[in-house]
Amino acid sequence: MTRPLSATLPLLDLDRVLRFSLYSRWVFVAVLGTSTLVFYLLQLGLPLLPLALAAAGMAGLNLWLAQAGQKGRPAQRLLQQGLLLDVLALGLVLGLTGGASNPLAVLFLLPLVMAALVCSARFAWGLTGIATAFYLLLFFWHVPLPAGEHAGHGDHEALFNLHLAGMWLTFALSAGLITTCVSRLVRILGERERRLNQAYQRQDTDERLLVLAMEAASLTHQLSTPLNNLFLLNEELRETPDLPEEVQEDLQLAHTQLQQCADILSRLKSQSQAEQEPVRLYHTLGERLAQWQNLRPEVRVDWQRPVAEQDPRVRLSPLFWPALFNILNNAADAGEGRIELHTHFHHNGDWELGVHNRSGVLSEAQLRRAGLDQFDSGKPAGLGLGVWLSHATLSRLNGRLELSNHAEGGVYARILLPLEPSA
Structure with a gap:
């Protein structure tokens, strides 16, 4: 049984190879037609x-192959x-x-090279x-070139020169x-390999996120x-x-903080099913x-909230908020407790x-790696696990995170997130 073409060289885009072969065949048809016209003019x-x-x-059959490819016929069969x-066409022309x-x-080698590469x-x-x-058949069956057996010495020399020119x-x-x-x-092949490498990187990121999610779920229950x-x-x-009033206030504050922790754990448990x-x-x-x-x-x-008339109604994934808070926590730690938040829809x-936090600065190495890799965090401008998680989460939401040194000092994190509007 013949192996399918896709199983022989899976990295190739067969549709693109088919288009290239069709184009090459049109070139051959044009050269053959032009040569026939020249032969006619030279008599x-x-x-x-x-x-x-x-x-x-050959032109008609190539046109049929092109139309069959547009109709969705298997590229491997058409190729x-x-x-x-x-x-077959080259054998006929040479005969x-x-x-x-x-x-x-020697042009017989061209389709053989293509077949060896992609078939x-x-x-x-x-x-x-x-x-x-x-x-082999061309040695015995062919139409001889001009200048036959009774040709003179000059004709044979001209034919030999024509043969040398044809060889060149x-x-x-x-x-x-x-x-x-x-x-x-x-x-x-290079483009397909690059896409595969990107797919492997996304898979590796997904696996790391899955491990972190499982750890988070385990810690939530613990x-x-x-x-x-x-x-x-x-x-x-x-x-x-008979507790002092100060102690009562502290206990009330502790109760509020514990309630917030319970709410956070509850959201973590239900976030996977959230719509x-x-x-x-x-x-x-x-x-x-x-x-x-809190x-x-x-x-x-410092954030200037837009007026109510400019507040759009959208669908926002719950995964966005942990990513944003990771950035805010990192900026708060690096910016000595002060953050500037700018928003625009x-x-x-x-x-x-x-x-924007106005303290710290990112090195050139950090700017190249910012948001892409997990590495040790060193405040006030460190980039650690939180930033990496934010970058991975925003990428899954079709958004992106950009980090840069602000002209007025400090580090600026720019988040761009496409949102689905809702009536």
């Missing part, structure tokens, strides 16, 4: 009508049929123009056998076509028990009589910032957020 004793019919027939057509003595016989071994060897048999022309044409064919295929114990202890202490409900963008951002600042009361966030649906 050479060659069978011009069969050559013209061969060019027309094999086209290579077989090349060998009409001198047979094996024609220096253009199965069985088909390539079969095509090689057909081409070899045709070449054949070499130049073969070298150009082989170089073009091989270099084109190498470029196709934290539930001590958190419930702290709730019970807090309740018992609050019920203790993207339509929300008011800036209203939701304000609520989330308030919740975050956990980081020492941080000052573009007309094309992209939401832009800028997080």
Whole structure:
């Protein structure tokens, strides 16, 4: 059984290879038609009508192959049929123009090179056998070139010079076509390899995210028990009589913080099943910032909230908020407790957020690697696991994260996220 073409060289884009072979065949048809016209003008004793019919027939079959490719027929089958057509057409043309003595016989190598590169071994060897048999037949069956047995010395010398010129022309044409064919295929392979490398990197990122998600789920369940114990202890202490007012206030603050921790754990547990409900963008951002600042009361966030009329209604993935808070925590630690937040909603649906802390600076190495790799974090401008997770999350949401040194000092994190508008 013949192996499918896709199994022989899976890195190749067969549709692009088919288009290249169709284009090369059109070039051959044009050269053959032009040569036939030149033979006619020079009044050479060659069978011009069969050559013209061969060019027309090859053009018609190539047009049929192109239309069949547009209709969705398998590219591997069309490619094999086209290579077989090349060998048959070349054998016919050589038989009409001198047979094996024609220096253009070396062109048999071109379809064989293509078959060896992109077809199965069985088909390539079969095509090689057909081409070899045709070449052997050309020694016995062919139409001789002008200047026959009774030609004079001058005719034989002219014929020999024509043969040498044909050998040079054949070499130049073969070298150009082989170089073009091989270099084109190498470029196709390079592009496919680059796409595969990107796919492997995405897979590696997904695997790392999966491991972190499993660890987070495990830690969530582990934290539930001590958190419930702290709730019970807090309740018992609050019920203790004759407590000073300061202690009562501290216990109430501790109860509020514990409740926020419980809410966070609850969101973590249900986040995998959360749906993207339509929300008011800036209203939701304000609520989330308030919740975050309850956990980081020492941080000052300077943000000018747009007016209500400019608050679009969108569908926002719940995965976005942990990514944003990672950036805010990193900026708060690096910026000595002060963050400037800039927001802008573009007309094309992209939401832009800028997080600016005025302390620290990123090195050239960090700027090259910013958001792409996980490495040790060194405040006040370190980039660690949190930034890497934010970058990976935003990439999965079709957004991106850019880090740069701000002209006024400090580090600027630019988040661009496409959002789905909702009526």
